[in-house]
Amino acid sequence: MKPLYRIILIIFSFLPIVSCLDEIKPDAEFEPQVFIYGYLINNxxxxxxxxxKTVPVYNTNLDPVNDASVSLFTQDTFGTIALLTDDFIVNNGVYESAEMITGxxxxxxxxKxxxxxxxxxxxxxxxxKIPVRITNIERINxxxxxxFRDPDNISNxxxxxxxxxxxxxxxxTHFELSSDNLFDGNENAFIETEYIDGNGIGISLQNLNFLTYQYYVTSFEQYENQVDFGNPETTDPFLIFSKPPVNLIGNIRNTTANETALGFFGVFSVDYREAIFN
Structure with a gap:
């Protein structure tokens, strides 16, 4: 898997096509859409x-929204709803809460x-969700x-x-996605990736909600199929057209138009551990 920041960037722009091709701009009028991205974890x-705002494929500049109103809400285990904060400081489309929030x-x-x-x-x-704790880190073959111990009878x-x-x-840096369909409730569950030479590793285990998981699945698929098409000396560059781009739709809705929107606000727990190998 590729670093997540590279995946997010493909929403706004694509790699230029080989120079022997003529640039063809779409005939249809481009309609920008709002893209929202953020998360809250157990800290x-x-x-x-x-x-x-999304931009045309031939535009390499971002289009930040700096005049929106942002509010963060919560509902506790008793069903009580409360506004956590609506005080955000904005800089180039990034809204940061003025106060620290505890998940x-x-x-x-x-x-909202x-x-x-x-x-x-x-x-x-x-x-x-409850954090799923890392029990061990190993380097094997x-x-x-x-x-980790996967919770029983719960889709994770x-x-x-x-x-x-x-x-x-x-x-x-690498990322791996997995559901627990094959190891639900297994006390010795594991997820692995190819090891990169070195003597240290840090691992974060994130327990996602389903819609956030689906967002990452489509993000990874978008990156693999549209951008990372291999070594230009050994791979046909036109594999970039092998699949049409997917809409990176997560868990955001345009409630005014009653339709799904681009992006997501993820809510997930994280456990982190490091290991040193001789």
Whole structure:
């Protein structure tokens, strides 16, 4: 898997096609859409939410939205709904909460975004799940394996982030997605990826909600099929056209138009551990 920041960037622009092709601009008039991205996890930190408008494929500049109203809500385990904050500081389309927010396991969280024209967006009310704790990290037959106890009779969706180090220097980052369909309730569950040479590793195990998981699935598919088409000396560059682009739709709705929108506000728990290998 590729670093997530590279995946997110493909929403706004694509790699230029080989120079021997003539540029052809679409005949249809481009209609920008709002893209919203952010998350809340089981810690205490400032919440950051990015709001941008999509741009034509031949435009390499971003189009930030700096005049929206953003609110963060929660619902506790007793069903009480409360506004956590609507005080955000905006810089180039990134809205950061003025105060630090503590994510409480069991509570539901969602955001509401209102544009200057009154268009309103709202994310799904997602629950912050119990963190799934990492029990061991191993290097086995060329693979880095993270072990954990998967909760029984509960559908869980995981995003595992691997950070490989050599003498404290970061040398590579990988991500793996997995559901627990094949190991539900297994006390010795594991997810692995190919090991990168080095003597240290840091692993984050993220327990996602389903819609956030689906968003990452389509994001990874978009990147693999549209951008990372291999070595130009050994791979047909026109594989970039092998599949049409997918819409990166997550858990945001345009409640004004009653339709799905682009992006997501993820609510998920994270456990993190590091290991050193001789």
């Amino acid at each position: 205490t930190d400032h919440i950051k939410i990015t709001i941008q 409480l396991v069991g509570n539901k969280y969602w955001i 975004v209102v544009l200057q024209d009154g268009t309103t967006y709202e994310s799904e009310h997602e629950q912050l 060329g693979f880095s394996r993270v072990g 969706f995981y995003l595992v982030g691997y950070r490989f180090y050599n003498d404290s220097e970061l040398i590579a």
